[in-house]
Amino acid sequence: MSQFENTTIIKKANVYFKGKVTSHTVILSNGERKTLGIMLPGNYTFSTGDKEIMEVLGGSMDVKLPNSDCFVTYGEGTSFEVEKNSSFDLIIKEVSDYCCSYVKES
Numbered sequence: 001m002s003q004f005e006n007t008t009i010i011k012k013a014n015v016y017f018k019g020k021v022t023s024h025t026v027i028l029s030n031g032e033r034k035t036l037g038i039m040l041p042g043n044y045t046f047s048t049g050d051k052e053i054m055e056v057l058g059g060s061m062d063v064k065l066p067n068s069d070c071f072v073t074y075g076e077g078t079s080f081e082v083e084k085n086s087s088f089d090l091i092i093k094e095v096s097d098y099c100c101s102y103v104k105e106s
Contacts, residue, residue: 004028017044023100035100039092047087051103055079059096064089 010025014035021044023037039061054061056078062071066086074080082088084105 004034017042020044023098033102035102037098037100039090039096039098041092041094044090044092045087046082046090048082048084049102051084051105052082053079053101053103054082055099055101057097057099059092059094061096061098062091062093 004026006029008027010027014023014025014037016022020040020042021037023035026034026036028034039059054063054074056074056076058076060073060075062073063080064071065080065088066083071089071091072080084103
């Protein structure tokens with residue numbers, strides 16, 4: 001999907017790592033929450049509460065998922081999932097555009 005219909009967008013940006021990672025929250029009409037953002041080159045560790053699905057919209061990301069010993073590169077048009085209540089590491093070598101979907105699990 002290249003666009004979202006009938007959404008609410010939170011105007012205030014989410015800013016992490018001294019401004020090297022920024023995103024905006026989008027809430028779909030069914031209550032589903034997503035963030036759309038940009039990551040500048042750097043190394044980052046993120047923690048999750050909910051399960052997350054990360055779509056790489058531009059650039060690429062080297063990703064080390066929980067319980068993994070190695071990084072895997074995800075490029076434009078690919079996605080990866082991160083389990084809830086965990087953390088994952090990213091190495092960003094070029095400006096990367098992403099969409100993160102938060103999946104509520106019961």
